[in-house]
Amino acid sequence: MSAAVQKRIPTVAVPAPATTTYFKPAPSEIAWGKMRFLITDRPTNSSIQTYIEELEKHGARAVVRVCEPTYDTKALKEAGIDVLDWQFNDGSPPPPEVIKSWFQLCLTSFKDYPDKSIAVHCVAGLGRAPVLVAIALIEAGMKYEDAVEMIRK
Secondary structure, three states, X not given: OOHHHHHHOOOOXXXXXXXXXXXXXXXXXXXXXXXXXXXEOOOOHHHHHHHHHHHHHOOEEEEEEOOOOOOOOHHHHHOOOEEEEOOOOOOOOOOHHHHHHHHHHHHXXXXXXXXXXXXXXXXXXXXXXXXXXXXXXHHOOOOHHHHHHHHHO
16 A cells, blocks of 8 residues: 555544443343343453442342353352352253252242342353243243243344
């Protein structure tokens, strides 16, 4: 490219996006009846404060972590948010003990804290976490096709 052409092309500095101010994909709130869930991707230690703000915005009282632990839960607990570790393999159905614990959490949370939600995350918020939410919706009487469609929106 000639020097004359280079002079006519303006250069603009574009700042890199801050890695702690957004989520990929965006959190999804799923509400049906008295149930409210927030499906998210996994936070990091550097994004944990932003994650807490998002949880508070959606009234989350608990976070269910179904993937490998990769961040410190201390800040969540200090913010009054319970953290439950129910890890299971990606691509596999949740084991019976996870399903039983999940149902119990849903029953007690939505009865005792009707204005709160439950957050659930896996690595990207696209596999294990939506499966748990779908199971809760189906157990509550939603048709499985409707549960999948609602979560995919």
